[in-house]
Amino acid sequence: MKLLSVVAAACAVGYAAAASLFSPARPPAIPLAVKSPYLSTWLSVGSDGGSGGYLAGQWPVHWTGKTTAWSGMIRVDGTVYQWMGNPGAPNADQVSFIYTSTQSIFTFIIEKKVQLIVTFLSPVTPLDLKRQSLEFSYMTVDVSSIDGKTHDVKLYTDISAEWAAGEQDAIVEWSQDDTRHTAYYKVSRRDQIAFSESDEPDGNGMADWGSIFYASDHGRLLTQAVGQDSVVRGMFKDRGILNGTFDTQFRAVNDRWPVFAFSHNIGNVGSQAFNARFTIGLTQRQAVQFLGAQGLVSLPPLWTNYFADELEALDFFHNDFTNMQSISTDLDRKVAADSIAAGGMNYLAITSLSVRQAFGATELVGNKDKTYLFMKEISSNGNTQTVDVVFPLHPIILYTNPDLLRLMLDPLFENQESGHYPNRWSIHDLGSHFPNATGHSDGSDESMPVEECGNMLIMTLAYAQRANDINYLKQHYKILQQWAGFLIDDSLIPANQLSTDDFAGRLQNQTNLALKGIIGIGAMGEIAKLTGNADDAARYSSTAKSYIAQWQQLGIARDANPPHTTLNYGNNDSHGLLYNLWCDQELKLGLVPQEVYKMQCDFYPTVRNKYGVALDTRHTWTKGDWEMFTAATCPPSTRDMFISDLAAWISTTPTNRPLTDLYDTITGDFPGVLFTARPVMGGTFALLVAPATPFQGKKRAAPGAVDLGGTEGTGASLRRKRNRRLQ
Structure with missing residues (x-):
C-alpha cells in the first residue's frame, strides 16, 4: 500500500x-x-x-x-x-x-x-x-x-x-x-x-x-x-x-x-x-448471577430499566448518535488535554488506548434503585470482581466518575457483610467465572489476604475522599475495621503468600506488599478520623507510622549503590517496582517520607531495559499498569522515562492482542503468560488522579523498634514473627 x-x-x-x-x-x-x-x-x-x-x-x-x-x-x-x-x-x-x-x-x-x-x-x-x-x-x-x-x-x-x-x-x-x-x-x-x-x-x-x-x-x-x-x-x-x-x-x-x-x-x-x-x-435479558443480601439472584443489565425491550434500546441507540458522539468526544478532548499536560504525546498514546479496554471489561446491572458495576478479569482467569484487578482499574474510574467505584465496591461489601464469606480477611473475587458472582462461601478463593485487605481499605477511602461520602465509610466501618485488624497482625512481616502479581509465585516478606498493608492501616486511621472515631484514628495512625519506620529498616538496601527498596526483606541484591507507594500519594496520607520517593526515582533509571523497568529481579518482564503507578510517584525526568518506554513498546511490540499489560522489557514480546485486553490498563490514569508533588526533603522517620500499637502484646509478637521469618 x-x-x-x-x-x-x-x-x-x-x-x-x-x-x-x-x-x-x-x-x-x-x-x-x-x-x-x-x-x-x-x-x-x-x-x-x-x-x-x-x-x-x-x-x-x-x-x-x-x-x-x-x-x-x-x-x-x-x-x-x-x-x-x-x-x-x-x-x-x-x-x-x-x-x-x-x-x-x-x-x-x-x-x-x-x-x-x-x-x-x-x-x-x-x-x-x-x-x-x-x-x-x-x-x-x-x-x-x-x-x-x-x-x-x-x-x-x-x-x-x-x-x-x-x-x-x-x-x-x-x-x-x-x-x-x-x-x-x-x-x-x-x-x-x-x-x-x-x-x-x-x-x-x-x-x-x-x-x-x-x-x-x-x-x-x-x-x-x-x-x-x-x-x-x-x-x-x-x-x-x-x-x-x-x-x-x-x-x-x-x-x-x-x-x-x-x-x-x-x-x-x-x-x-x-x-x-x-x-x-x-x-x-439477564446479565449476572449474584450472591448478596437477598441470596442468589439473577440481575438484568441496567438498560432493561430504561427500555421496554431490546428493539426500543436498539432504536434509541442508533438514533442517539449525535448525543453519543458529543459526550464521547468531550471525553476524548479531556483525556487528550489532561494527558498532554501531564506527560506529553507519549502519555496520550497510552491513556487514550486504555479507555475502551478498561470500560470494555465492565457491565452495569441491576435497576435504578440498586445498581452494580461488575467487572470481568479478562484473559488471566475470568474471575468476577477480582479485588486486585479492580484496584489497578480504579484510577480511570476515579478520573471519569468516582461514583462508579462505589458501584464496583458495593457487591463486594454486600456479599461479605451478608455472611457469605467465612475468612477474616477480604475476599479475592466474587466468582471464579464471570458472570457468576456467586462468591466463595467455603472461603476457598485464591488467597491474597494482605493484598486484598489493603486494596479494599485504600479504594474505599479513595472513593469517599473524591465523592465526599462519609456515610459510606460509616456504613462499612465494622468490616473495614476487621480488615485493618488483620493488617495490623500480618502486614509488617508478610507471611509466604501471593501478591497481585501471582504469576510470579509466592514469596515471604515482600517489601512492596508490606507497604500496601501499612498504607491500608494508615487509610483506616483516616477513615476513623473522618467518621468521628478519634480513639481509633489515633491508634491506627500511630501503628501505621511505627510500621513505616520499621519497614524502612527491613526493606531498604541502604548500602547498595544506589540505595533502593528490595523485593523482599534482607535480599539486598533484589529490587522491584514500588508501585504501592502511589497509594500514599493518592490518599494524601504523607505516611512515607519523601526521601523514599526520591531514592526510588533516582534508582529506576539505573536498572532500565529497552522497554522499561522489570517488575522485579525474578524476571525481565514488567507490567504497564504498575509502571504508570510508579511513574506517577516520580519527578519529570524519571516519570517521562517510564512513559516513553511504554509508548515505544506500544508502537513496536510484535504482540497483536489488545494491550497486553504483562510484557518482556528486553524483547517486547509475551513472557510466556498472555494477559490481554485486561481492565488493569485503567491504571495508566494514575498520573492524572494523583501526580507527584515536588520533593520536600522530609526527614526519615526514626529507625528502630517502636511501640507497634494495636492490642496488648502485638508489638512483641510481631518482632518475634519478624525474627523467625528472617532467619
Whole structure:
C-alpha cells in the first residue's frame, strides 16, 4: 500500500497528531466495537500475525482471538475494493489511522478519486449510566469525491454468524426486520445457556446466551441479503446491490458461513460527503448471577430499566448518535488535554488506548434503585470482581466518575457483610467465572489476604475522599475495621503468600506488599478520623507510622549503590517496582517520607531495559499498569522515562492482542503468560488522579523498634514473627 504523508489532525478531539500513518501510535491491536466482555472486537496489528494496522485484508477478532468476521467493500465506477476484513477483493488504499479514547478512524483514498473515512465509535459515557449501560457500538462510513468529479459509488458491509457463538459448530438462528429508524438483523445461538461461556472452565470465552444486532438506516438506498458468505458478497461484487435474498436454513456457524449484509446504493457522489451509519450490539435479558443480601439472584443489565425491550434500546441507540458522539468526544478532548499536560504525546498514546479496554471489561446491572458495576478479569482467569484487578482499574474510574467505584465496591461489601464469606480477611473475587458472582462461601478463593485487605481499605477511602461520602465509610466501618485488624497482625512481616502479581509465585516478606498493608492501616486511621472515631484514628495512625519506620529498616538496601527498596526483606541484591507507594500519594496520607520517593526515582533509571523497568529481579518482564503507578510517584525526568518506554513498546511490540499489560522489557514480546485486553490498563490514569508533588526533603522517620500499637502484646509478637521469618 502506498503510504501518503498525512498530517493526522483529530479535529473532533482537538489535538494535532504527527505526520505519519498511525497516530498517536501504532497499537498492538485496534479497538473496533468494544463495549463489554462479550461485545469486544479488535483488529490485530502487531507482527505476530497482525495486519500491521490496515483495516482491509484481515478479519477482526474477539479479544479471545476468535474470528468475528466483519467485512466492508466499496464499488467506485464499477470497480470493487475491500476496506474491512477479507471478503475477496483488492484492498483499498489506507492512508491514515487515528485513535482517540473512544474512536478508531481509518482514512482511505481510492484511485485518487474518492475519500473513504471509516469511524468506529464505542461510546464511553461514565456520567450517564443509561447510555453507558447499552452494549452497542457505531460504525460510520463517509464517502466523498476528491478530484472535483462525481463518481458512482455503492457501499457494502456484513457480519458473519461468528459474532453470535464462540463455537463454530453451534447452531444459530436469525431474523430480519425494521424499527422506526433502522433495518436490522438479529442473530442468536439456538441453544441458549445463560451465564455460560463457550470456553469454560477457562473463563475466557464468548457468551452462550443473548443476541447480536446489526443495523443501519433504512430507506430507498438500502438493499439487504442473508445467505452464504461467498454468494452474498459475490452478488455485490457483480451487481453493486443486494437482491433481498433471505436464507431460512438455520445452521451451524461453519456450515456455508451465513452472513448478514447491507448495501447502500449511493449513486453519484460529489464533494459533499455521503454518510452511512451502522450499529452493532449485544442484548441479554439477564446479565449476572449474584450472591448478596437477598441470596442468589439473577440481575438484568441496567438498560432493561430504561427500555421496554431490546428493539426500543436498539432504536434509541442508533438514533442517539449525535448525543453519543458529543459526550464521547468531550471525553476524548479531556483525556487528550489532561494527558498532554501531564506527560506529553507519549502519555496520550497510552491513556487514550486504555479507555475502551478498561470500560470494555465492565457491565452495569441491576435497576435504578440498586445498581452494580461488575467487572470481568479478562484473559488471566475470568474471575468476577477480582479485588486486585479492580484496584489497578480504579484510577480511570476515579478520573471519569468516582461514583462508579462505589458501584464496583458495593457487591463486594454486600456479599461479605451478608455472611457469605467465612475468612477474616477480604475476599479475592466474587466468582471464579464471570458472570457468576456467586462468591466463595467455603472461603476457598485464591488467597491474597494482605493484598486484598489493603486494596479494599485504600479504594474505599479513595472513593469517599473524591465523592465526599462519609456515610459510606460509616456504613462499612465494622468490616473495614476487621480488615485493618488483620493488617495490623500480618502486614509488617508478610507471611509466604501471593501478591497481585501471582504469576510470579509466592514469596515471604515482600517489601512492596508490606507497604500496601501499612498504607491500608494508615487509610483506616483516616477513615476513623473522618467518621468521628478519634480513639481509633489515633491508634491506627500511630501503628501505621511505627510500621513505616520499621519497614524502612527491613526493606531498604541502604548500602547498595544506589540505595533502593528490595523485593523482599534482607535480599539486598533484589529490587522491584514500588508501585504501592502511589497509594500514599493518592490518599494524601504523607505516611512515607519523601526521601523514599526520591531514592526510588533516582534508582529506576539505573536498572532500565529497552522497554522499561522489570517488575522485579525474578524476571525481565514488567507490567504497564504498575509502571504508570510508579511513574506517577516520580519527578519529570524519571516519570517521562517510564512513559516513553511504554509508548515505544506500544508502537513496536510484535504482540497483536489488545494491550497486553504483562510484557518482556528486553524483547517486547509475551513472557510466556498472555494477559490481554485486561481492565488493569485503567491504571495508566494514575498520573492524572494523583501526580507527584515536588520533593520536600522530609526527614526519615526514626529507625528502630517502636511501640507497634494495636492490642496488648502485638508489638512483641510481631518482632518475634519478624525474627523467625528472617532467619
